[in-house]
Amino acid sequence: MSDHDVLPLRVYFGVFGTLLALTGLTTWIAYQDFGNLNTTIALVIASIKVVLVVLWFMHVKQSSGLVRIFALSGFFWLMILFGYTLSDYFTRTSVRGWE
Amino acid sequence: MFEDFSFFPEAASTVAGRVDAIYLFLVVVTIFFVGLISAALLIFSVRYRRGRGHAPEQVHGSIALEILWSAIPLLIVLFVFGWSAKVFFDVRTVPTEGMEVFVTGKQWMWKLQHPTGHREINSLHVPKGQAVILTMTSEDVIHDFYVPAFRVKQDVVPGMYSQLWFEATKTGTYHLFCAEYCGTKHSQMIGEIVVLEPAAYEAWLAGNPAGRNPVEAGKVLFENLRCATCHAAGSGQRGPDLAGRFGEQVRMRDGQTVIFDENYARQSILEPKSHIVAGFEELMPTYEGQVSEDEILQLIAYIKSLSTGDEEPK
Amino acid sequence: MSVPGAATARTAEPSNYLNAEYSIKSWFLTLDHKRIGLLYLAGLTFFFTLGGLFAVLIRLELLTPEGDLFQSETYNKLFTMHGIFMVFFFLLPSIPAVLGNFFLPLMIGARDLAFPKLNLLSWYIYMVGGLFTLYAMVAGGVDTGWTFYTPYSSVYANSHVIAAALGIFISGFSSILTGVNFIATIHTMRAPGLTWFRMPLFVWAHYATSLIMVLGTPVIAITIVLVAIERLFGVGIFDPAKGGDPILFQHLFWFYSHPAVYIMILPGMGVISEIVACFSRKRIFGYHIIAMSSLAIAVLGFLVWGHHMFVSGQSIYAGILFSLLSMLVAIPSAIKVFNWTATLYRGSIRFDTPMLYTLGFIGLFTIGGLTGIFLASLAVDVHVHDTYFIVAHFHYVMVGGMVMAYLGGLHFYWPKMFGRLYPETLAKIAAVMIFVGFNLTFFPQFLLGYLGMPRRYHAYPEEFQVLNVLSTAGASILGLGFALPMGYLIWSLFRGKPAGNNPWGASGLEWQTQSPPISHNFDEVPIVTEEAYAYDTLRPPAAASPEQEEVLHV
Amino acid sequence: MSDATTSGRLAHHFESLEQQHESALLGMWAFLAQEVMFFGGLFTCYVVYRNLYHDAFVEGSHHLDVFLGTVNTAVLIGSSLTIALGVRSAQLGRPRATAGFIGATIALALVFFGIKSVEYWAKYEHGLIPGLAWHPEPGASPQLGIFFGLYFVMTGMHALHMLIGLGLMVVVGWRALRGRYGPDNFIGVEVLGLYWHFVDLVWIFLFPLLYLLGRHAH
């Protein structure tokens, strides 16, 4: 990364403010009934927060491609773990010649 | 020690031959490739050994060769995959008709119950030429029901039912092993499968006292545990009518659908709250701790019989 | 540990990493990657011997069908401790922690790994994990099998599961930190001119291995902690009596433990690539493809874990998916085997000990790997799962493959590590004994497995005895074969002939250093202008001169 | 490495400070990828069981205190800000400010622990700690234990990471005060910051998953 590109303070406070706002938002939304969408919304908000922290607080926005790849790799592998494990759970029916 | 010695296991079920065919095919593939590689190693080693006075030739590689020796193994493994997936699918697809046997594994024995109510421990008599369907669970840890001569094996997992079926093609006595490590006496959790001619099987049944058959026993339990107060056909509207439901889809209150199978029935009895059927209240109490694994199997046998129409046992 | 090489020849020997300092502290607080590699070597050898001892006891018990030598419980503890020590404390760290630690920086022209303190810490973590497990053993042992399947391990077993679980948890971090260290080192510390495609394949293999270590190990760490927590507090995450799903444990366990088998083979493949090139004096055939196939194995290896669970109660559709992917992961391995073989073509081949091990590796790994295809084939696996067929398969890849590679590598690099040669004839005898003993031990187990003998059986039906006797006979030859190198390698430290800097005439930066290397590896950072395996430009090998040949063949 | 000159910060095996910085950064990110997978194992359990026992999980989240959870989330985000500012001060070569921000981060972390212990205590009083104090109200879902098992393991592992972070902060803060970091050489602070942000990230997911999902029902 280019160490000397020190981010201005307003970026930090901006991110901080957005994070707080999103926290409030997600709590508020949790009490509104959107049916099955509630889960999706909560996860989307959490992901946005994570992206904000990773890009600005953790300086990935200014980092080299290599660092970005490593930052992504953990999440990518996590998706492998989730995806393939769930591929079992979501298809676990007893196979039987029902009429 | 040489009496029963052989290199190849006996094949005594309808699937055994199909499994052996894949196996033998793979043996040939293995011999071919191991032969190929060893021959190449040997020939090169002799031909190009140092001291024969030639300079090594610096070859970088060859795209054509790389493609060739990726593609050939790839085709072979894809072929093997398709073949064995097909056999696997058939081994795992339980036929609709067959003799239903209940199996409970526990440290360290097998308990088996015939549809006629005959009970056995560590041995199972079955007729030749008929599909036998095992519905299995465990009272403690994971076990595994393994009959080498039939080439079938299935883990027996506590908390759920697994199924296994086979159709024996040869009379005789075969090993039954527990193939999943289950503690101290894992290696003593063995038994035998005795395959009899159908007539001999009938004779065996007749010669042994039968307990109450599972459907009957289940019916009695169904009364005694007061299931009928809510579930009796046409009774109140408290609980859903169970007749004719087995194998159907059930809609849950939260919109999910579940297939009414053994695992679902078991869960409904032990953890009625985990799935609430659409249109009903959370009324049903849990029977956790009040019924044994065997009894649950009997209840399920009874519930099943309400769907297959043979609730009046012969 | 003493410093033998330096002690006997203090007079003339130039300063090197062994004789730089002598105090105990200089070993136990060393930050030198080479010394840390030797610390690992000592630890590993200890655990291997222990694991081997258990193996001998297992084989003795299985000589007769009755369980007459030990009680069932003791037998169960024997194979569990054998599996745990061999896998977690010997084979996983074997090549990476010893040869990787020692040679990775040398090969890329660096003075050390990126984080020397972390490297030392890894060793201590490894030893602490080992001590926990030793404690579990001394306190009475563990009897869950190395796979720790729940709910047996979490509820029913009454052996020292928690201590062993913690031992494995802790040692996992040693592996993770080693992986982190290697990744950072390979990315940032290559000598000028050493581009990715000039790197030795050993380095590529370690890079791929490190990825698995970093991304896989944490999952088993947390899983094994969950088992310990369940035992302590009865939480029930894997306990069906409380609603938990034991099959979920298996998913998490194999998510790591399948890729882990590639931690146990990739570094070996790296070593084999080095040796093949050196002893046929050729550029490795298909360099790029071998490098890329290491990465392919590392990545694809994460997608196949369900093949250990075909009969577990996992959905059959998932089973079919995992089977298909397992078939695919075999291809990169096959590619490597073919490329090594092709490297011999028109080479100028010499059969020193490392090369014998290499030839053994290629043959045995091919058999082991192809039997993996049997297991990946669903219908066949239904029959052979948890039988001796599995035991034979994994010993073929792990012992016939990785241990052979490890021994090959150790013999190949020994002269560089200690500046001494071992007695070549004795070494060749040992290599042949190991090869013969190995096949006699484990080939009969394939037959046993297909006949249906389940694994982890303390007593077995009589008709299996013939093959078991053969196997035990083989194991005694194998054991002696392993005992030999332990003897003569130690002997060579004191009495071995000086090796010179490059006894094999090998290419590679590590061979351009002094033997044993100086503490900081290079006085001047080398500048790389060629790819690895530039055997065409290299001076004719040592063997060209007759006296050298003699020295090598005492 | 004991001398305090700037060049002394360059470990003997590196060629330049840049190289040293680069490799430490990369190493840290590789380590964080490891951390993702570590928690990933727990999240997998969560996803599986939430699917299997949806109702028990909804019931479980109703036992948690959303207010305290939200406040704690805010506190943790605040600590992420302070540590980020600490890194920034280090980049600008202001050691005292760095130490100050680290101090503030420590303080916020302690607030987090305070609130967390209030919550844990409440669970203890209500008998909602599997294995230690487990006597849920009659009629509770049979799998409530799984929810709380996961709750304690996940938040416990998170808290353990925070404790480790606290230890690191004390060390790095002390070193900052001693002037060990300069504008060319602040990798220690930066790595600490990355670690702390990661701890925050975990919580950002834990909070909705444990406290919020299923709130709207009933």
Ligand code: HEA
């Ligand atoms: C170093 C360790 C190692 C390695 C490298 C491998 C490699 C492979 N393994 Fe193995 N395996 C283990 C260690 C290892 N395994 C262990 C320890 C267990 C048991 C764990 C336990 O239960 O205790 C196990 C169990 C195991 C199972 C589960 C069996 C069961 O329990 O039912 C399966 C199933 O698919 C499997 C498959 C494979 C495959 C497909 C490969 C492939 O990667 C192999 C690829 C290699 C080749 C294919 C050879 C080269 C081929 C050629 C040169 C010829 C051309 C090729 C073709 C025609 C395909 N292994």
Ligand code: HEA
């Ligand atoms: C790295 C892995 C590794 C290695 C190197 C070995 C090495 C050996 N293994 Fe093992 N093995 C496993 C990993 C390994 N194993 C695993 C993971 C299991 C599964 C465990 C489970 O089910 O949970 C297993 C299980 C296993 C079984 C099955 C037990 C059962 O299921 O009931 C058997 C049986 O034969 C066996 C045998 C051997 C033998 C004979 C050796 C030999 O190669 C060992 C030779 C080594 C020595 C003998 C020591 C060195 C020599 C000396 C110190 C000299 C003195 C000795 C003599 C002169 C005899 N192993």
Ligand code: CUA
């Ligand atoms: Cu039951 Cu093994």
Ligand SMILES: [Cu+2]
């Ligand atoms: Cu595997």
